[in-house]
Amino acid sequence: MMKTKIKFIDLGTHYKSIRGEILEKFDEISSRGDYILTEELEKFEKNISNYCGTKYAAGVGNCIATAGAIVASGARPVFADVRNDYNIDPEIIEKTITKKTKAIIPVHLTGRSADMTKIMEIAQKRGLAVIEDAAQSIGAGYKNKRVGSFGIAGCFSLHPLKNLHAHGDGGLITTSDDAFYEKLLKLRNHGLKNRDECELWGYNSRLDAIQAAIGNIKMKYIDKWAQRRREIASMYKESLAEFAEMPEDKEYEEPVYHTFVIQSDNRDELRRYLAERGIETKIHYPIPIHLQQPAKALGYKKGDFPAAEAQAKKILSLPIYPELSNKQVEEVINGVKSFYIGTHRNNSLF
Amino acid sequence: MGSGTDALFLSLKALGIKEGDEVITTPYTFFATIGAIATAGAKPVFADIGEDYNINADLIEQCVTDKTKAILPVHWAGLSCDMYKIMNIAEKYSLHVVEDACHALNAKYKGKSPGTFGIAGCFSLHPLKNLNVWGDGGFVVTDSQEMHDKLVLLRNHGLINRDECALYGYNSRLDSIHAIVANHLLKKLDHITNSRIGNAKFFDKELAKIPGISVPPRDSSIKQVFHIYVVRAKNRDKLQRYLVQNGIDAKVHYPIPMHLQPAARELNYKEGDFPAAETTCKSIISLPVHEFITREQQEYIIKKIRGFYDEN
Numbered sequence: 299m300m301k302t303k304i305k306f307i308d309l310g311t312h313y314k315s316i317r318g319e320i321l322e323k324f325d326e327i328s329s330r331g332d333y334i335l336t337e338e339l340e341k342f343e344k345n346i347s348n349y350c351g352t353k354y355a356a357g358v359g360n361c362i363a364t365a366g367a368i369v370a371s372g373a374r375p376v377f378a379d380v381r382n383d384y385n386i387d388p389e390i391i392e393k394t395i396t397k398k399t400k401a402i403i404p405v406h407l408t409g410r411s412a413d414m415t416k417i418m419e420i421a422q423k424r425g426l427a428v429i430e431d432a433a434q435s436i437g438a439g440y441k442n443k444r445v446g447s448f449g450i451a452g453c454f455s456l457h458p459l460k461n462l463h464a465h466g467d468g469g470l471i472t473t474s475d476d477a478f479y480e481k482l483l484k485l486r487n488h489g490l491k492n493r494d495e496c497e498l499w500g501y502n503s504r505l506d507a508i509q510a511a512i513g514n515i516k517m518k519y520i521d522k523w524a525q526r527r528r529e530i531a532s533m534y535k536e537s538l539a540e541f542a543e544m545p546e547d548k549e550y551e552e553p554v555y556h557t558f559v560i561q562s563d564n565r566d567e568l569r570r571y572l573a574e575r576g577i578e579t580k581i582h583y584p585i586p587i588h589l590q591q592p593a594k595a596l597g598y599k600k601g602d603f604p605a606a607e608a609q610a611k612k613i614l615s616l617p618i619y620p621e622l623s624n625k626q627v628e629e630v631i632n633g634v635k636s637f638y639i640g641t642h643r644n645n646s647l648f
Numbered sequence: 649m650g651s652g653t654d655a656l657f658l659s660l661k662a663l664g665i666k667e668g669d670e671v672i673t674t675p676y677t678f679f680a681t682i683g684a685i686a687t688a689g690a691k692p693v694f695a696d697i698g699e700d701y702n703i704n705a706d707l708i709e710q711c712v713t714d715k716t717k718a719i720l721p722v723h724w725a726g727l728s729c730d731m732y733k734i735m736n737i738a739e740k741y742s743l744h745v746v747e748d749a750c751h752a753l754n755a756k757y758k759g760k761s762p763g764t765f766g767i768a769g770c771f772s773l774h775p776l777k778n779l780n781v782w783g784d785g786g787f788v789v790t791d792s793q794e795m796h797d798k799l800v801l802l803r804n805h806g807l808i809n810r811d812e813c814a815l816y817g818y819n820s821r822l823d824s825i826h827a828i829v830a831n832h833l834l835k836k837l838d839h840i841t842n843s844r845i846g847n848a849k850f851f852d853k854e855l856a857k858i859p860g861i862s863v864p865p866r867d868s869s870i871k872q873v874f875h876i877y878v879v880r881a882k883n884r885d886k887l888q889r890y891l892v893q894n895g896i897d898a899k900v901h902y903p904i905p906m907h908l909q910p911a912a913r914e915l916n917y918k919e920g921d922f923p924a925a926e927t928t929c930k931s932i933i934s935l936p937v938h939e940f941i942t943r944e945q946q947e948y949i950i951k952k953i954r955g956f957y958d959e960n
Contacts, residue, residue, distance in 0.1 A: 333775045333783050359650050359784060360819040363805045369816035372689075466783075466823025467650065488653070488679040489911055494902055496679045496909040499686030502653035506783025508825075583811055590813040592806065 303576030304617055304626050309458055311621045316515055323511045333507045335487065342510040345517045346454075346470055349437070351447040353474035356482045357505025361455035361469035364405055364431050365587050373400065374596065377588050379603040383548065384408055384559065384613075387605075388416035395420075401427040406435035406445045408545070408582070409461065409527070409556035414440050414448045421449075429453060433469075436462045437524050439552030446472040456509060461523065461556050462516055464509035526620040527555040530627050534558055534616060537631045541638040542568075543612075557582055561612040564637075569614055571637045577630055580615045649803060650820035652750040652772025652786035656684035656720070658820060659746045659768035659788055662798040665690050665717050672711045673720040673748075674703040675905040675917075676925040681722055681748050682906050690717065692915065694907050696922040699865055701725060701878065701932075704924070705733035712737075718744040721766075725901075726778070726844075726873035728757030731765040738766075746770065750786070753779050754841045756871035763789050768799075773826065778840050778875055779833050781826035843939035844874040847946060851877055851935060854950045860887070860957035862931075876901050877937035883960055884931050890956050891933075896949050899934045 313320070327338060339357050346355035368375040376399070378390040384407045391402060402421055404412035412430075421428045428449030432438070436454050438445045446452020454460075456468035473479050484491065489500030505513075531553070535544045543561035547553055559582065562568050569579050586606040588598035600607065616630055649655045665671065667689035673681055675694040685692045693711050698704040701724045708719060719738055721729040731747075738745045745766030749755075752762040753771055763769020773785035790796055801807070806817030822830075833840075855861045860882040866872070878901065881887050891898040905925040907917035919926065935949055 328782060331775065360821075362817075362819045366805050366816040366818065370818060465825055467819060467821055488683050490679060491910075494900075494904055496683075496906075496911040498911045499679075499683040501657070501683065501687055502651040502680055502784060504784055508782055581811075585811055587813075592813060592815050 300574060300576040302578050304578060304622075304629060306578040306580050306615070306617050307459060307619055308621055309463075312619065315621065316519070319515045320512055323515060324508060327507050327511055335504055336507040336510070338507045338514065339505055339510040342505070342513045342517075343470075345514060347472060349517065349520070350444045350452060350472045352452065352472040353476075354479040355470050355472045356479065356486065357510055358469045358471060358482075358486050359503035359505060360467040361433050361453060361457065364403060365593075368403065369592075374398075375587075375593075377598065377603060379605045380609070381413075381605070383410055383545065384609065385410065385412040386417075388413050388420060391417065392420055392424075395424055395426070399424070399426060401429055402449075403429050403431050404449075405431040405433075406438055408559050409435050409438055409554040410545070410547075411435065411438050411440035411445045411551045411553075413548075413550070414443075414445075415550075418448055433457075434460065434556040435554060436460070437520055438554045441550050447474070450475050450478055456505070456513060461527070461554055462513065462520055464505075464512050466506075466509060468505050468509045468513075469503075470505070523620040524554040527618055528553065530618050530622055531555045531558055533624070533627050534560075534618075534631065538634055541634060542614075555618050557615040558618040559613050559615050560634075561609065562614055563612060565612050565614050568634065568637050572630075572633045575629075575633045577633050578617065581613060582615050584610055586610050649786040649788060649822060651680075651784040652748075652770060652774060652777075653680040653684055654803075654818070654820040655750075655768075655770035655772070655786040655788045656681065656746065656748060657688055658799055658802045658818065659770055659795075660684060660688040660690065660718070660720075661802055661818075662795055663718065663744050663746070663767065665744075668715060669717040670713060670715040671718045671720050671746075672708055672716060672743075674722050674724070674925070675907045675922045676701060676928055677722045677724065677748065677906060678750070678902070679906070679909070679911075680750075681720065682909075682911075685720065686911075691715075692906070694917065694922060694925075696924045697928065698924065700727055701864065701928060702727060702729040703734075705730040705737065708734065708737050712741050712743070716741065716743055718746055719766075720746050720748060722748040722750075723752035723755065723762040725878050726751045726755050726875040728752060728755055728762040728870055728872075731757055731760070731762065735765055750774075750777070751875035752873060753777070754837055754871075755873040758869060764791070767792055767795055773822070773830055778844065778873060779830060779837055781822075781829045781833075783823070783826060785822050785826040785830070787822065840939045841873050844877075844937050845872070847937045847939075847941055848872070848874040848877050850943065850946055851879075851937065851950070854946075855879060855953070858950075858954055858957055860960075861953065874937050876934045878932050878934050880928070880931040881933045882931075882957070884933055886960065887953070887956055888933055891949070891952060894952050896952060897936055900929075900932060901934050903929055905929045 343355040432446040433455035452472040454470040456464040489498040669690040695707040749763035750772035769789040773781040806815040862880040
């Protein structure tokens with residue numbers, strides 16, 4: 299196999315684009331020795347709450363994956379199938395609500411907002427809390443509001459693979475609810491109301507000052523980077539729509555394309571073909587959550603969520619990140635095209 | 649792990665500790681110890697401390713009930729608990745031992761390191777620790793393959809590989825940047841430890857001469873690494889204020905024991921339940937003992953303390 303020419307994601311190049319700024323800040327913080335719950339974090343939280351359109355944001359140490367977070371908090375995850383944008387289908391949500399339902403967690407997958415008006419209507423009607431999993435979608439718009447500003451809480455990840463990322467694990471929670479915010483601040487810091495008094499037994503989940511500083515630097519570029527992602531998405535869509543199923547932006551949304559996911563009946567072959575040409579792709583993800591081992595105990599089985607299952611077999615994520623040059627995008631496009639047009643497709647099994 | 653707190657929490661989770669279980673620990677510790685037990689779903693049950701500020705092993709047995717699943721000793725201030733006694737009790741009642749060794753990296757107890765007695769030894773890399781990183785961080789040591797494998801799953805979403813999940817887990821990973829810092833500092837750990845021990849010895853010798861200060865008994869067969877240097881002081885609050893006014897970063901770790909915290913209200917403890925811990929919290933003071941402090945600075949601190957008691 300050929301050496302990778304086009305990486306699926308290129309964090310090194312990304313870093314180099316803002317290296318000077320980061321090193322300077324890093325040196326400043328480290329020389330002060332000011333690492334935990336600092337002004338730098340407060341500044342980042344302010345930046346994020348302004349950006350997302352919420353009253354508050356709280357930095358936390360990480361982002362536990364959706365189903366894991368539900369189970370970790372002691373609840374039972376109940377799944378509703380997805381639409382063609384890979385996001386939860388509001389029409390199906392209502393059918394899954396029982397007396398025990400306490401919350402809806404829509405995931406804004408791939409950098410695209412779930413259909414929040416409908417979801418908020420259902421939540422309101424049934425008295426449920428909405429916690430948005432916006433881990434992949436910082437900055438994504440829905441009817442001129444940003445994701446993370448609809449529910450009581452918007453949860454973001456700063457994991458290195460995310461559009462806005464730190465140099466390690468990190469996360470953020472946005473909210474406009476005073477009591478909720480106060481509780482979060484305590485829970486992330488051992489339940490402390492001051493240095494010596496603990497109001498409730500809590501956790502330790504704090505965003506390091508260094509990570510917050512990196513976040514602050516990147517806030518200057520976040521919209522520019524999102525714009526570049528949309529440009530790349532447009533290039534892919536214009537050239538490849540006749541070959542594979544492309545994401546179609548809904549009229550209500552402004553996507554940030556954390557991933558660019560196409561669907562192909564020959565997904566695995568296409569992926570191998572591109573890999574042979576040095577083009578790295580990924581599958582997000584080949585096995586839906588309800589078919590993972592721990593979901594067996596929840597009583598789910600194959601066939602329960604046909605849309606998610608069908609997508610899992612066909613989806614392929616193409617490289618998309620701000621540092622990708624037009625030439626590289628062209629190369630990916632040509633790779634996909636030649637797979638479909640060329641004779642290779644028929645011979646590819648040999 | 650993402651922190652020392654998570655090291656404790658995930659160790660308890662890996663052992664299957666859950667709601668309805670009880671974990672015996674000390675009322676004189678940092679909040680994270682109790683937070684880890686409580687957030688794992690279990691009930692913390694306290695046994696009072698001894699002269700050395702650590703859990704009094706002789707008081708543990710009477711706390712054991714049908715619901716007890718583990719003992720969680722805390723090696724406070726870098727001094728090991730009486731681990732042989734604790735391990736015997738654990739064996740007798742088939743209890744797990746998870747050690748809170750967040751203060752005690754590089755310490756020794758009769759030739760063995762705290763953190764290596766129980767099924768899991770939990771350490772913190774918080775910026776204030778002897779071995780510290782540039783943010784929150786922690787780790788667990790264990791000799792159990794099963795414990796190790798479970799921890800590796802739990803800290804990373806329960807993933808066996810990129811695409812398959814074996815159990816619902818958490819996200820608590822030590823960042824590479826922090827690991828690089830820790831690896832670098834590890835080479836200096838002996839130097840850091842020895843500096844702290846040297847500084848503590850100097851304080852011990854000089855402070856013993858001051859009537860208002862009571863230095864805890866030291867056992868020369870135990871290597872204490874002095875994450876913090878704690879003595880008992882008469883008129884503590886006034887002394888602390890006086891030292892701070894004189895530019896000395898004197899602290900109290902901590903003024904309120906765990907059973908009297910607002911968070912403990914549901915555990916139904918009251919004042920008087922753990923007299924040793926309560927007296928300790930009222931009288932202790934921590935003096936700077938880190939590796940960068942100079943003899944002159946220490947002498948200044950001692951002079952100020954002496955001066956304080958001459959006047960008070």
